[in-house]
Amino acid sequence: MLDKVIFFFFAGVAILSAGLMVTRRNAIHSAVFLITTLLATAGIFLQLRAEFIFIAQIILYVGGIMVLFVFVIMLVRLDVALHQIQFSRQKWVALLVTLALALEVGVMLWSSRKVPGQGFLLPNAVPAGKLPPNTEALAGRLFDAYLLPFEIASVLLLVAMVGAVVMAKKRT
Amino acid sequence: MSPTLQAVLAFVQTWWVELVSGVVIVAVVPLVAGYIVLMERKLMADMQARLGPMRVGPHGLLQPIADAVKLLIKEDIIPDNADKVVFWIAPVVSMTAALTSMGAIAFGPAFQVARDINVGLLFVIGVSSLGIFGIVLGGWASNSHYSIMGALRSTAQLVSYETAAGLALVSGLLLAGTLKIRAIVDAQQHFGVWFVFLAPVAFFIYVVASIAETNRAPFDLPEAESELVAGYMTEYSGFRWALYFLGEYANMIVVGAVATTLFLGGWLRPFPNVRWMNWLDALPALFTAAVGAYCVYRAGKQPVRVQTWFMWGVALACFVVALILAVPLLVAPLKFLVPGLHGAFWFLLKISAYIYLFMWLRFTLPRYRFDQLMHLGWYILIPLAIVNVLAVGVAMILEMEYGWNRWLAMLLTTVITLATALFLLRLNDKRAAAASSAAPPPEEPSTEDSYAG
Amino acid sequence: MQDDAAQNQTLLGADELVLNMGPQHPSTHGVLRVKLKLDGERVRGTECVIGYLHRGVEKIAENRSYQQFAPYVDRMDYVAAVSNGLGYCEAVEKLLNVEAPPRAKVIRTIMTELQRIASHLIWLGTHALDIGALTPLFYCLREREEILKIFEKYCGARLTTHAFRIGGLQYEAYDSFEKDVERFCKDFERRIQEYVDLLTGNSIWIGRTRNVGVLSAEECIALGASGPVLRASGVKWDLRKAQPYAAYDQYKFEIPVGTNGDTYDRYMVRMEEMRQSRLICLQAIENIPAGPIMGKVGKVLKPPAGEIYHSIEAPKGILGYYIVSDGTTQPYRVRIRPPSFINLQALDKMARGHLVADVVAIIGTLDIVLGEVDR
């Protein structure tokens, strides 16, 4: 019961602020609503007892990426953006795609309603004490079963980082 | 009874400790922050051959309350061109982040809001870093040059130094092998030594980085009053300003608590496993009693009757606390209270010492310049922290796989990191020398005559 | 952000930003207003807007008698009022062609050197405060207090003392004058060491001051910068030695010089100057000649027509008085060469290419007093 309340609260906040993020004209306001969305999503993670993903979401997305977003937005002249056309002509296409996606999700939820633990009805969450500690579990998976892909991803990120540094250097 | 009400009741029954602790944090931290400010002013005055606040209450003991009242009834100014909503929300964000992150901190084995969550330490760091939005948004919303420059500076500073602080914490976490706050302290008890002695360099890096993160001198550039007036807080006044201020001091408590937990043995008393040092258990009670006795001594010297009474009151409070700390030691049936109470005492004492260090540095050192600060962060602290993480890892492998003596392995780590530090410093000096020989940058042709004056 | 700056600011602030510092700003030492042209945080040019404290001192002089004007000069460089008074009194004495008696000269020297220490203490405290060191200010004020107490005992005033009169002194040195000065000087040696401990070797302090605001000797002379600013650039020149006035020819002291002409050198020079002033005071109280304290000047001063220029080494640089007399009791024209005003001109040269934080350090190191800049 309580779980449901919490879930719908976070979900509601996430969707509402996502909508506001898209429609706000002021970029800083949009950023603030994006932050709220991300935080609400993090809340849902926490409610699902995925503590590590919860905190990763906060540290990486909210604490890291969004700070840089806001940082950049602050330096841009906002009064120009205010006078520009907010949505391009593709908005009807976008609406169409969104509706199609919503339909797809709805159909999936509906069709899987019989499978236990899925569908519209939320399962009763497992008490945290009975779950394996998920940080350790995640680490075990990453560094044991999926070591190679993990390392490949790391190298890829490193390459991207070096590339970014080189590109930034060139300009000055 | 409706199911909803039942659920609520069940909720309260399960979580009442957490709820109470949460309320206590929200209620007590602002007061404590106020008294930290008073302590800072008093210490500063003492170091500067002054008296500090003396008017409100004996020795200015009521000053924080007077300040709070003043700030509450002060006019709340919002600049005309400010973005009102963001301006309004920014200080709240700052304060909320600091208070929320306290939720996962264990003030002794008995006092903690969030029962040891799996990612305890990460939670504290991650959530407290959200406070930066308060600064950035506040600076932006004020619509003033000083504010926005202060906000830009603090963003850059926080992002840089959080990296260093995080890496320094990783060194400690490697030793502990867990993120759970309670388990970290238990690990130190198990090792029989505070981690600061095993990873001194990591502790040092964390101290420096945490000073920078809390925007304290010598890294208080975002609010460098001689340059940027008050940085991102320039346009704030009254209670909003107070919220920023509280957030800042709450943040100091948070970083102090993190450092204490990870490096200074948390709520363990010094030498937790040495039997013959058990007399240290009596220290908390004796200490508070001594403070009380001093208050009694001072009470006689107060010029005004009211102040004498007040001093007696403070003394009485100290004696009561001393009694609470002493009784469980002496009365066998209450023995179970000892770890909780004394743990809290030691924990708070260590945080105080940490905050004292912050203040001491603030009164002593000049301020870094922004580029110097960034260089220190990126060219010295972060590489050093990375080397330190690697070295600690190597040392642990040496100990666990090859059976080295722990102290020998850790000594090796420290030596390696210190050598790296020296190398980095040399490199930095060379770079600085090269930069200064190149500076001042080539003079522009005097096309801007209007500025020739 | 959006209004005036927006006109020349495009995406990411790549263009210049004009930042207005002052006249109400914690570190412009009064009501100085500096318009900074910034590229990011780097200074591309400065423009000083001054005059907020202009009181028309030179015009007032033309409407007062010679004696009546003397207190006004105290209000120019109000942290070194005694030095201002010395310059004015000596200038008028030269105009009258009289000389103060030896006893007056020695007491004047002691007072002026104490004032130099006091002025440098204020400079040190505020300069350190600008760079973020809080504590030295209070130590400096503690020592300055001792000096001001001596002034107060001597003439009853602490800040704008009007200590000297044209032709000599009005007040005889009080009984324990020598003892007070000696006690202060003895104590002061230990105190200076405290500042040295706090600042001189501090790597942050060095980092903030080395190579900041460099002025070469040629630039100093071309810009007219004088006093410690000039000496820090390596010019071993001091009016007290070059053209001795008061009783300076009787005492031994060194002229400290710097090598780089940066903020750190200016700091070192001023610190050493305080030590040298202390030595001068100690030498002077050894032997204060007996005799009268007032020279032969009448109650009404009517200097013969003509003109005089007299300058002294004030704590901040060359303080000159150019006085034209038309033979009446009121000066026809008094021109004051204010060291702060002329030193402040070097700000633009020194600040270009540095960061905003350095501008604060540079304003501090110039040791300006707005009362003197604006007069």
Added chain:
Amino acid sequence: MADEPKAPQSPESPKPDSAGAKSAPPTAPASAEAAPFPAAKPAAPARPAPPPPKPPVVMQIPLDNDLTKRYREQFGAAILDAIEDRKQPYLVIAATQLAEIARYSRDVEKFDLLEDYTAVDWPRREKRFDLIAILYSFPHNMRLRLKIPLAADETAASLVEIWPTANWLEREIFDMFGISFNGHPDMKRILLPEEWQGHPLRKDYDILQQDTAWVRENLGIASGQ
């Protein structure tokens, strides 16, 4: 240049310059204007200066040393006069040659510091203003003053190129006396606000003037007081 040959003139009378002194108008009036005073009131109760005033004390004596000789050789007629007043030498020079003389002083005579630059207003003279440049030589440890007589409508050459320190000093002279300088990079008021009326250090600028104007304008009192 001495004032002995001059007939005592009433300081009130506008100056018809005596013949022969045409070459040196500026300093002559200075002493001529001032000298009569002690003479007019011989029994003044004050004792003006140490040598008891029998004749009007004259402190200005003509100067003719090596330095002035060199200047005269170099610039001839542009050096209008050379005087020593209370052991302080000054040269009176023509405004037309100001820049050249300044450059010569700096480069050849090594007067490398422009210690001060100001002006004095003599409203009753033909050439109303005296520009006063006080030079100091570090190598020779000596000062030299240059006096440049200037009529009210004349402008002087700017010395900013020669001594950058002249920048603000010339602005201050402009501010206080309304003398403008040719070739100054930024000729505007410095101490007073841009909209200020008049130039305060001129002798005809009454100190009550601003006050009176303000009272008239804001309080509507016709007398201004």
